[in-house]
Amino acid sequence: MRLSIKNLLRALRAPFFVATATQTLVGAAVAWNEGSFYLGCFLLTALGVVLANAGTNVANDYFDHLSGDDEGNQELTPFSGGSRVIQEGIISPRGMLVLSFLCYGIVVAIGLYLTWARGWGVLAFGLIGVVLSFLYDAKISYFGRGLGELATGILAGPVVVCGAYYVQAQRVTPEIVWVSLPVGLLVSLILYVNEFPDYAADRMAGKRTIVVMLGRRRAMPGYIAIIVAVYLSILLGVLMGLLPWPTLLAFLSLPLAYKGIQGIRQFYGETPRLIPTCAVTIKMHTATALLFTLGYVIDKFLA
DSSP: OOOOHHHHHHHHTGGGHHHHHHHHHHHHHHHHHTTOOOHHHHHHHHHHHHHHHHHHHHHHHHHHHHHTHHHHOOSOBTTBSOOOTTTTTSSOHHHHHHHHHHHHHHHHHHHHHHHHHHOHHHHHHHHHHHHHHHHTTSTTSGGGGTTHHHHHHHIIIIIIIHHHHHHHHSSOOHHHHHHHHHHHHHHHHHHHHHTTTTHHHHHHHTOOOHHHHHOHHHHHHHHHHHHHHHHHHHHHHHHTTSSOGGGGGGGGGHHHHHHHHHHHHHHTTOHHHHHHHHHHHHHHHHHHHHHHHHHHHHHHHHO
16 A cells, blocks of 8 residues: 555546536525524535545445455546556555545544534435435446436535535525436436546446447537436426526536537447547536536525
């Protein structure tokens, strides 16, 4: 084991933390717009969500090592194929399992404090989030049965966004549930696009992801369908009066969506040339969430 700060951040997949934190920001922004915001609680919530994501990443590497998925993956990208710290002998499988439990332990401590400070609803959101995230890529999980995308969307959407809102406002409203939909869909999209380069390894390991079950060519339109659902949910939310009109700023991320659609249509079966599409999908998620947040800030000042 060659543990260093650099290797630790690599194992946790720290570059994805910004995208994870934006999901918490969206929920808190809606609460702030309504007049409820506590900075300390927000920071603790963001830290808890980031560490839950880190624990999921580490557990994912551990279980993919047990299944042989990562060892058999020859089509690696910066966004898929795991951190490779087990395969390169940097951290042992046991060390990764311990690291995962450590992350979840801190998450539980944060969750218990926020439950004491903000109410029992926090505990409900926390329990659902921890269970879903830890089971996300275990061999016994729903991921191997084609439900991973749905579960991840539920985790990042209603659980994280609504949970972050609840910590501030101590309630759940139809508006925040609707707000969580495009965020959850975008997280599902990130996982979905990364299943294309993982296709061969997942198939060999017996994972029945949607891309494995349909094949790359037939799964390609699913990427486009999710993007359409993201922007349609925002537009419908505004038209139904569930979202303030400044949230239409999220449509400024459409150029990124267009690049993603171009990339998946042309290179769904060519892993090296699909890497920019994987990257632009993450950018689309982060940009849309930040623009969504900005929309609520603008709406607050216009009120």
